[in-house]
Amino acid sequence: LKTQLEEGLAELVSLGRVCSDSFTGLRALLTPNHKKPTSHKRRGRKAMFGVEDAGRWSLLDTFEQEAGQQKPSRWNALDEEQLERL
Numbered sequence: 123l124k125t126q127l128e129e130g131l132a133e134l135v136s137l138g139r140v141c142s143d144s145f146t147g148l149r150a151l152l153t154p155n156h157k158k159p160t161s162h163k164r165r166g167r168k169a170m171f172g173v174e175d176a177g178r179w180s181l182l183d184t185f186e187q188e189a190g191q192q193k194p195s196r197w198n199a200l201d202e203e204q205l206e207r208l
Contacts (some may be wrong), residue, residue, distance in 0.1 A: 124174075128150070128151065131147070131151060131173065132151045135147075135151060139182055140180060142176050142178065143177045144176065144177040146172075146175055146176045147176030147177060150172055150173045151173070
């Protein structure tokens with residue numbers, strides 16, 4: 123589920139649909155998996171670059187399509203209510 127959440131957030135960010143209130147969310151999405159720390163606790167330090175520590179995510183209203191421009195087909199299946207729940 124965590125991987126699906128990260129993939130969904132990455133796609134929404136790339137399309138300009140959502141943003142985070144800190145750079146931690148962007149770092150979490152841009153850091154390759156092999157460079158992310160494992161879940162082992164190391165001397166009480168908190169893991170860096172985790173989506174779960176990214177703060178708040180906000181849905182943006184700036185996704186307005188120009189007249190005659192078609193939305194990506196993947197968005198046709200999603201409505202605003204589903205995006206709000208995400």
